[in-house]
Amino acid sequence: xxxxxxxxxxxxxxxxxxxxxxxxxxxxxxxxxxxxxxxxxxxxxxxxxxxxxxxxxxxxxxxxxxxxxxxxxxxxxxxxxxxxxxxxxxxxxxxxxxxxxxxxxxxxxxxxxxxxxxxxxxxxxxxxxxxxxxxxxxxxxxxxxxxxxxxxxxxxxxxxxxxxxxxxxxxxxxxxxxxxxxxxxxxxxxxxxxxxxxxxxxxxxxxxxxxxxxxxxxxxxxxxxxxxxxxxxxxxxxxxxxxxxxxxxxxxxxxxxxxxxxxxxxxxxxxxxxxxxxxxxxxxxxxxxxxxxxxxxxxxxxxxxxxxxxxxxxxxxxxxxxxxxxxxxxxxxxxxxxxxxxxxxxxxxxxxxxxxxxxxxxxxxxxxxxxxxxxxxxxxxxxxxxxxxxxxxxxxxxxxxxxxxxxxxxxxxxxxxxxxxxxxxxxxxxxxxxxxxxxxxxxxxxxxxxxxxxxxxxxxxxxxxxxxxxxxxxxxxxxxxxxxxxxxxxxxxxxxxxxxxxxxxxxxxxxxxxxxxxxxxxxxxxxxxxxxxxxxxxxxxxxxxxxxxxxxxxxxxxxxxxxxxxxxxxxxxxxxxxxxxxxxxxxxxxxxxxxxxxxxxxxxxxxxxxxxxxxxxxxxxxxxxxxxxxxxxxxxxxxxxxxxxxxxxxxxxxxxxxxxxxxxxxxxxxxxxxxxxxxxxxxxxxxxxxxxxxxxxxxxxxxxxxxxxxxxxxxxxxxxxxxxxxxxxxxxxxxxxxxxxxxxxxxxxxx
Ligand SMILES: *[C@@H]1O[C@H](CO)[C@@H](O)[C@H](O)[C@H]1NC(C)=O
Ligand SMILES: *[C@@H]1O[C@H](CO)[C@@H](O)[C@H](O)[C@H]1NC(C)=O
Ligand SMILES: *[C@@H]1O[C@H](CO)[C@@H](O)[C@H](O)[C@H]1NC(C)=O
Ligand SMILES: *[C@@H]1O[C@H](CO)[C@@H](O)[C@H](O)[C@H]1NC(C)=O
Ligand SMILES: *[C@@H]1O[C@H](CO)[C@@H](O)[C@H](O)[C@H]1NC(C)=O
Ligand SMILES: *[C@@H]1O[C@H](CO)[C@@H](O)[C@H](O)[C@H]1NC(C)=O
Ligand SMILES: *[C@@H]1O[C@H](CO)[C@@H](O)[C@H](O)[C@H]1NC(C)=O
Numbered sequence: 001x002x003x004x005x006x007x008x009x010x011x012x013x014x015x016x017x018x019x020x021x022x023x024x025x026x027x028x029x030x031x032x033x034x035x036x037x038x039x040x041x042x043x044x045x046x047x048x049x050x051x052x053x054x055x056x057x058x059x060x061x062x063x064x065x066x067x068x069x070x071x072x073x074x075x076x077x078x079x080x081x082x083x084x085x086x087x088x089x090x091x092x093x094x095x096x097x098x099x100x101x102x103x104x105x106x107x108x109x110x111x112x113x114x115x116x117x118x119x120x121x122x123x124x125x126x127x128x129x130x131x132x133x134x135x136x137x138x139x140x141x142x143x144x145x146x147x148x149x150x151x152x153x154x155x156x157x158x159x160x161x162x163x164x165x166x167x168x169x170x171x172x173x174x175x176x177x178x179x180x181x182x183x184x185x186x187x188x189x190x191x192x193x194x195x196x197x198x199x200x201x202x203x204x205x206x207x208x209x210x211x212x213x214x215x216x217x218x219x220x221x222x223x224x225x226x227x228x229x230x231x232x233x234x235x236x237x238x239x240x241x242x243x244x245x246x247x248x249x250x251x252x253x254x255x256x257x258x259x260x261x262x263x264x265x266x267x268x269x270x271x272x273x274x275x276x277x278x279x280x281x282x283x284x285x286x287x288x289x290x291x292x293x294x295x296x297x298x299x300x301x302x303x304x305x306x307x308x309x310x311x312x313x314x315x316x317x318x319x320x321x322x323x324x325x326x327x328x329x330x331x332x333x334x335x336x337x338x339x340x341x342x343x344x345x346x347x348x349x350x351x352x353x354x355x356x357x358x359x360x361x362x363x364x365x366x367x368x369x370x371x372x373x374x375x376x377x378x379x380x381x382x383x384x385x386x387x388x389x390x391x392x393x394x395x396x397x398x399x400x401x402x403x404x405x406x407x408x409x410x411x412x413x414x415x416x417x418x419x420x421x422x423x424x425x426x427x428x429x430x431x432x433x434x435x436x437x438x439x440x441x442x443x444x445x446x447x448x449x450x451x452x453x454x455x456x457x458x459x460x461x462x463x464x465x466x467x468x469x470x471x472x473x474x475x476x477x478x479x480x481x482x483x484x485x486x487x488x489x490x491x492x493x494x495x496x497x498x499x500x501x502x503x504x505x506x507x508x509x510x511x512x513x514x515x516x517x518x519x520x521x522x523x524x525x526x527x528x529x530x531x532x533x534x535x536x537x538x539x540x541x542x543x544x545x546x547x548x549x550x551x552x553x554x555x556x557x558x559x560x561x562x563x564x565x566x567x568x569x570x571x572x573x574x575x576x577x578x579x580x581x582x583x584x585x586x587x588x589x590x591x592x593x594x595x596x597x598x599x600x601x602x603x604x605x606x607x608x609x610x611x612x613x614x615x616x617x618x619x620x621x622x623x624x625x626x627x628x629x630x631x632x633x634x635x636x637x638x639x640x641x642x643x644x645x646x647x648x649x650x651x652x653x654x655x656x657x658x659x660x661x662x663x664x665x666x667x668x669x670x671x672x673x674x675x676x677x678x679x680x681x682x683x684x685x686x687x688x689x690x691x692x693x694x695x696x697x698x699x700x701x702x703x704x705x706x707x708x709x710x711x712x713x714x715x716x717x718x719x720x721x722x723x724x725x726x727x728x729x730x731x732x733x734x735x736x737x738x739x740x741x742x743x744x745x746x747x748x749x750x751x
Pocket of ligand 6: 649650651652
């Protein structure tokens with residue numbers, strides 16, 4: 001899960017570890033008697049629930065020797081949207097099972113990270129926007145997250161009628177959760193390993209704050225006067241304030257979110273009848289859709305008409321750092337809005353500098369004495385630890401009543417400084433300037449250049465002093481892609497552009513849990529009904545909200561049609577400002593109002609995705625059997641609303657033909673003509689050169705032939721081109737980015 005923590009190197013490390021551990025996948029070092037949980041996937045939606053559990057026990061008995069052992073070993077049976085189970089197995093047993101008839105895939109259960117609201121006005125969806133109230137109140141959004149805070153005003157059911165008749169879910173009373181209302185109509189939790197999490201509560205209640213935040217961004221009521229201690233003041237509201245919320249808690253405060261719980265949540269959400277699923281959780285991060293619980297769950301959701309929107313990941317700006325990239329998932333990166341939070345610091349010599357971060361504390365004095373952590377080590381410590389103000393490293397005799405200057409090594413040192421009696425912290429480190437940390441005591445974060453100024457000043461006088469002011473909003477030009485937002489290309493499919501889109505994910509104000517202080521740090525006494533968070537986790541529910549908004553007008557549109565509408569109407573972004581261009585922002589920034597009137601959509605059904613998978617070499621995988629699937633045409637074998645051509649040769653031109661079919665969802669009689677944008681060295685031709693529609697829902701096919709000269713030894717990762725279909729009066733513009741991707745420039749090791 002992630003609120004993003006700015007520690008690029010740390011998240012890179014986790015990313016690499018994920019890679020390392022996943023490549024151990026089913027590599028057996030002999031049976032050491034230790035059993036881990038594995039997920040065993042056995043195929044499509046079963047006929048009858050009881051019979052299906054029997055087949056699970058039968059197949060497992062053959063490996064374990066008896067049905068008693070099998071029954072004991074099964075942790076959970078998946079019976080609704082697909083057949084499978086989670087069981088405690090040794091690696092040897094898992095290997096045996098994977099060879100059994102009827103078993104399609106066996107993969108280990110792993111844990112994933114979690115990856116206001118002025119944002120809707122910023123995106124052009126004001127409170128007065130066109131709405132279909134009746135349609136909206138029958139929309140049910142499902143979130144797979146950390147739970148929800150039922151007492152929040154954002155989820156009050158004042159003015160709401162009964163849940164829509166299609167709702168089949170349930171809700172009970174749980175610890176610290178008094179039950180649902182007509183706004184939160186479903187709330188469940190999944191903790192199939194049964195091990196209690198001492199930092200969490202076995203209940204759908206949210207003790208982390210993440211799920212409350214994403215839910216309110218997606219579908220929270222409008223709440224006037226929301227702010228974080230006066231910061232980001234305004235009306236907090238979701239994209240679809242009249243929609244209903246179903247929460248599926250799978251992420252736990254200390255361990256994160258496991259595959260088996262994620263799959264169980266998808267299974268339940270599909271069964272319950274949600275319309276859209278929003279999941280702000282890190283995916284697999286390695287290129288195989290078959291062992292990715294979010295991709296598998298989302299595939300089943302897609303089959304019953306439910307779109308899954310997922311966060312791209314917070315491992316940017318590294319290239320190829322995406323975590324959720326299956327083509328049936330809507331992958332959302334994070335952009336910045338026109339506001340950042342900065343704090344002014346004034347030094348005793350009058351010099352004024354500036355740091356980032358959310359500091360809700362106003363100074364009580366004009367200046368405080370200032371000391372460097374280096375100069376304040378506790379007896380038993382040396383200045384190496386105190387330089388970073390590590391826990392317990394500071395001498396209270398020295399720092400009491402003072403501001404302390406520290407170099408950044410870990411987050412949370414504002415709490416250690418406070419514990420030692422310090423007044424506040426000036427942290428120096430290499431951080432992206434677009435992402436604010438919340439502090440539990442007066443603090444701000446400066447870069448090393450400014451840090452040097454502070455440290456020079458400290459050494460220049462016998463009585464250094466300074467003051468940190470409460471953070472202020474500063475205006476910046478927007479949109480831009482967040483530095484932390486994971487970048488493409490997708491390592492899973494060379495010809496699918498990911499991420500799909502970006503939405504605001506920096507300094508987002510939304511509802512928060514009353515069960516945790518703002519930072520969760522020891523000694524933090526700040527509690528707030530609303531909090532500010534950053535991450536692709538925050539971007540995801542924005543796009544899920546726009547998808548729900550569109551669905552409230554067009555309930556019969558397929559997941560791919562809704563996604564296409566949002567992608568082809570996105571606001572283009574500037575490649576000069578965002579280095580990795582489409583690999584950073586996909587089609588651009590979501591534009592809700594335009595997305596409601598796309599003109600044309602690129603539709604894809606379950607069979608279309610299966611054709612794509614068979615084309616990509618997924619024979620008889622968890623997604624289906626390829627034996628009766630007609631081969632698909634075109635480089636990417638998918639009617640995707642964007643196009644990506646991977647260069648094949650560093651000497652000769654690469655030619656690729658994309659086959660596409662668009663459906664007219666605008667006026668019946670419409671004529672569209674194409675406009676191509678391409679840099680020198682790329683030729684793009686479209687056939688036919690006009691699409692003449694005479695009715696709604698009519699489909700027309702066309703082909704796009706891209707011929708790209710090699711980039712040679714150039715390091716360029718990609719070239720940006722585009723295709724626009726414009727209706728004759730220019731009312732509808734349907735834009736598809738076309739990316740020419742140079743895999744030679746990817747230095748990372750690909751399998
Ligand atoms: C949760 O509920 C229990 C009683 O059911 C109560 O003792 C406890 O304080 C509650 N926890 C929180 C964090 O509110
Ligand atoms: C993906 O992983 C599965 C095992 O879960 C393996 O059987 C399959 O061959 C892999 N597919 C691809 C395309 O690498
Ligand atoms: C450091 O921060 C200052 C003040 O915000 C800014 O002017 C400067 O460009 C930054 N330097 C670097 C190297 O980022
Ligand atoms: C300031 O003085 C400390 C010793 O008190 C030293 O470690 C540090 O390098 C000095 N800083 C600068 C910028 O000269
Ligand atoms: C796929 O279908 C073919 C033909 O219907 C069948 O022989 C084969 O067993 C199926 N494979 C799987 C994994 O279901
Ligand atoms: C380039 O194309 C020529 C013929 O068109 C072919 O002989 C040659 O092998 C190709 N080179 C590469 C590197 O693909
Ligand atoms: C579409 O209509 C335009 C304008 O009426 C016409 O010029 C063109 O030939 C038509 N194209 C097709 C494929 O029918």
